[in-house]
Amino acid sequence: MLSILIPTYNYSIVKLVHEIHRQATLLNITFEILCFDDGSTEKELIETNKEINNLAHTRYHILEKNIGRSAIRNLLAKKAKHEHLLFLDADVLPKESNFLAKYIKEIKADYPVIYGGIRYQEEKPAKDYILRWKYGSSIESKSASDRNKSKYASILFSNTIIKKSLFLKTQFSNKLSTYGHEDTLLAYSFQNLNTKVLHIDSPVFHIGLDSNKEYLKKTKEALNNLKYIEANALVNAEFVKMLRFHKKLKSFKLNLVFATIYTLFKRTMEKNLISPISSLKIYNLYRLSYFCYINKSE
Known part of the structure; x- marks a missing residue:
């Protein structure tokens, strides 16, 4: 059974x-x-x-x-x-x-x-x-x-x-x-x-639960996998919230703005996210800006 x-x-x-x-x-x-x-x-x-x-x-x-x-x-x-x-x-x-x-x-x-x-x-x-x-x-x-x-x-x-x-x-x-x-x-x-x-x-x-540092590492791994998924058209972009949002940003040419946010504020965001007062708003910005950053040449 x-x-x-x-x-x-x-x-x-x-x-x-x-x-x-x-x-x-x-x-x-x-x-x-x-x-x-x-x-x-x-x-x-x-x-x-x-x-x-x-x-x-x-x-x-x-x-x-x-x-x-x-x-x-x-x-x-x-x-x-x-x-x-x-x-x-x-x-x-x-x-x-x-x-x-x-x-x-x-x-x-x-x-x-x-x-x-x-x-x-x-x-x-x-x-x-x-x-x-x-x-x-x-x-x-x-x-x-x-x-x-x-x-x-x-x-x-x-x-x-x-x-x-x-x-x-x-x-x-x-x-x-x-x-x-x-x-x-x-x-x-x-x-x-x-x-x-x-x-x-x-x-x-x-x-x-993963530690804050380990979870940030896994977050990047997951987003790198998502880049592979998108690049190889393994799913429709509408199926994944991050891909939908990234697609919309690219249509307005705002993806490079978020990629720049990651470049400039990476350490500041990570300092918050590994702290006891980590913010989900900052975490979501971190994820989105990192995804735009690794896709900026696409």
């Missing part, structure tokens, strides 16, 4: 797997939990994660080398036994004790894609992690009704069920080797196929 697929890299998945296993066992469903380790380097963490092999229908497999975010998810799907694939990131935890029960109820409705949503805990994290928490709480944490207004662009594959037959036709693109927008390409392929998508409220908490 259900294959629960969890990729991990240098992260403890013990708490997550125990909770998912508990819920699946109580539901008395046919399931498996596959956890593939993408070449972790922290030996103590690997030994800790091996504990989950003691759970029924659960497997922790360690890859000899790191193959990347997209490739490991594709590999997990190919190895899965069941038709419904629940993709979970390693750094999440179910918000509710009936997390799986809500999904199982909706599986019967025969939707090829079901997205349960993501939440961020209400209490503020340590000051060095505030930027990721602010962005996630403000932008990613949405109810099913809000997500349904843009049903494809709202999907994040940190907590999503996909039918295996559909996933094997689409898969995560190996064209993106670094962080960011692999979700965008897969969601866009679902839109092109006119795939039925169901948004429900069965969220997970995102608990593995």
Whole structure:
């Protein structure tokens, strides 16, 4: 019935797997939990994660080398036994004790894609992690009704069920080797196929926050990927908010103004963004100006 697929890299998945296993066992469903380790380097963490092999229908497999975010998810799907694939990131935890029960109820409705949503805990994290928490709480944490207004662009594959037959036709693109927008390409392929998508409220908490400095680094990686996506026409610009806005700026020849803003104020913006008082307005300006900067010769 259900294959629960969890990729991990240098992260403890013990708490997550125990909770998912508990819920699946109580539901008395046919399931498996596959956890593939993408070449972790922290030996103590690997030994800790091996504990989950003691759970029924659960497997922790360690890859000899790191193959990347997209490739490991594709590999997990190919190895899965069941038709419904629940993709979970390693750094999440179910918000509710009936997390799986809500999904199982909706599986019967025969939707090829079901997205349960993501939440961020209400209490503020340590000051060095505030930027990721602010962005996630403000932008990613949405109810099913809000997500349904843009049903494809709202999907994040940190907590999503996909039918295996559909996933094997689409898969995560190996064209993106670094962080960011692999979700965008897969969601866009679902839109092109006119795939039925169901948004429900069965969220997970995102608990593995990046530090402010690490998140800025990942932000740039994601925007570099977005440049590649645009340059190779892998999605329609209207599908991605940043591409829509960049296209409009170029039509008024304002993109070079924003590129100049990045050149002149990069350090000032970054100083704010790595601080405990980081501003989302400055973060959005930073993202837009950086994207204009890396595309200024286009």
